[in-house]
Amino acid sequence: MNHEKQLAALYIRVSTEQQIEGFSLDAQREALLDYCRKSHIEVHKVYVDAGRSGKSVDGRP
Template sequence: MEERKIRVYLYTRVSTTIQIDGHSLDEQKIKMKAFCDYNEYEIAGEYEDAGKSGKSIEERIAFNQMMDDIKSGKDEVSII
């Protein structure tokens, strides 16, 4: 019987348009995916809020969708 991998969500965010155009989001994804590969985690979904402040979650649409998905048990994730 095959052991089930731990399922995770990836969430990336930058707060400025300068960071959007740079490498910040891509670098976050590369590092998180490498971490998942190393630990043999299964990526169940990816969420991204580009150009959104970290001060409030109200404007962070992807973050709120991710939280709704977690609460519903949609993908049975263990780690964000």
């Protein structure tokens, strides 16, 4: 059994306003955090990308 601490950075996103309604950022966050808890993975940071298109980097921070 591997006893090394596993770290993860979570990335949650929706690309359109319509997707926010169907699969919310909160629902994604909770599903990922639940997986990490069950898998004994420590979450280092959560990145959120709400409603920005992936087609272009224009307008992205």
